[in-house]
Amino acid sequence: MASILILYSTTDGHTVKICRRLQERVEQDGHQATLVSIADPSLPDLDAFDKVVIGASIRYGRHGKAVVDFIKRNRQLLERKPNAFFSVNIVARKPEKSEPETNPYLCKFLRQIAWRPGKLAVFAGKLDYPKCRPFDRFMIRLIMRVTRGPTDPATVVEFTDWKKVEAFGQVISGM
Ligand SMILES: Cc1cc2nc3c(=O)[nH]c(=O)nc-3n(C[C@H](O)[C@H](O)[C@H](O)COP(=O)(O)O)c2cc1C
Numbered sequence: 001m002a003s004i005l006i007l008y009s010t011t012d013g014h015t016v017k018i019c020r021r022l023q024e025r026v027e028q029d030g031h032q033a034t035l036v037s038i039a040d041p042s043l044p045d046l047d048a049f050d051k052v053v054i055g056a057s058i059r060y061g062r063h064g065k066a067v068v069d070f071i072k073r074n075r076q077l078l079e080r081k082p083n084a085f086f087s088v089n090i091v092a093r094k095p096e097k098s099e100p101e102t103n104p105y106l107c108k109f110l111r112q113i114a115w116r117p118g119k120l121a122v123f124a125g126k127l128d129y130p131k132c133r134p135f136d137r138f139m140i141r142l143i144m145r146v147t148r149g150p151t152d153p154a155t156v157v158e159f160t161d162w163k164k165v166e167a168f169g170q171v172i173s174g175m
Helices: 014-028 065-079 104-112 134-146 162-174
Strands: 003-009 032-037 051-059 083-089 119-124 126-128 156-158
Touching (some): 003 014, 003 065, 014 032, 014 083, 014 162, 083 104, 083 162, 119 162
Parallel strands (some): 003 032, 003 051, 051 083, 083 119
């Protein structure tokens, strides 16, 4: 049995929902997973875990600053054990941008950091116009118009492929 730390960076909670699914999956495989926000001021000691997974959502083209800071501070510790990273964004709803090699945010992110995660994944996120602040709703509808996504302001849709999340859970169990 491995103890797995799953660190997340989220704004509206969808990345946490994905982390919970990963947690369920690895626990079905007999491991134990702990979920912690990467912004938590009292982060646990990485050395207390056998594996580390980081999941982060995209907001206006970027993963949270706390993610980059954490990776810079802890790269050597991360590299000492099996590790993985996944990104959550709406662009990944498009099949041609849904893989680590083809998702523009993940590709750019990897160019910015020295850490080379052992395993990578990209998951399509959730679109929830009613929950957005008016400015954000306006901006996302604009982006959706250009990229031919839903623009109806009542739209709430999870683009996440949960089978793909489950499969990544198995990858984490096996790494
Ligand atoms: C204000 C805002 C900005 C966003 N910017 C982007 C973006 O630039 N590119 C993208 O692909 N998705 C973008 N998204 C979609 C989020 O990545 C998606 O909703 C994800 O599920 C959010 O996960 P979270 O709830 O864990 O933060 C944005 C969402 C919001 C609300």
